[in-house]
Amino acid sequence: MGREVALVHCARCHVVDAGNRLGGIGSTPSFRLLMSLPDGEHRFATFFDRRPHPAFVRMEGVEPLTPLPANAAEAEMTVDDLDALIAYALSLKSASD
Numbered sequence: 718m719g720r721e722v723a724l725v726h727c728a729r730c731h732v733v734d735a736g737n738r739l740g741g742i743g744s745t746p747s748f749r750l751l752m753s754l755p756d757g758e759h760r761f762a763t764f765f766d767r768r769p770h771p772a773f774v775r776m777e778g779v780e781p782l783t784p785l786p787a788n789a790a791e792a793e794m795t796v797d798d799l800d801a802l803i804a805y806a807l808s809l810k811s812a813s814d
């Protein structure tokens with residue numbers, strides 16, 4: 718389920734795994750790269766609060782930081798989506814491709 722969330726909400730900017738290796742936007746870090754960082758899991762758990770995401774991610778239970786309209790297609794996410802996403806990101810750590 719986390720992979721689906723990532724493909725729907727993240728893959729238009731990030732390379733999430735081998736399935737969209739050629740996707741994403743060049744300057745945006747891949748999920749594998751992010752998860753290779755010592756605090757990768759923490760970065761995923763708080764991504765909605767990290768630039769550039771607050772401008773377009775609407776996280777369940779989190780007040781929008783800004784009343785301005787989203788500057789990119791808005792992503793509405795639930796806490797369950799986030800949990801699934803983190804589990805998926807963790808699985809990338811051990812993936813071999």
Ligand code: HEC
Nearest residue numbers: 723726727729730745746751760761764767768769789802
């Ligand atoms: C509109 C483009 C876009 C979308 C959609 C997007 N991201 Fe990002 N993301 C970025 C960019 C650009 C950066 C790099 C920001 C930087 O380095 O300053 C980034 C960085 C990150 C980081 C690292 C943040 C940090 O502070 O190190 C994480 C984690 C992340 N994204 C997770 C996600 C997840 C999870 C989703 C989907 C739910 C997602 N992103 C959707 C553009 C996007």
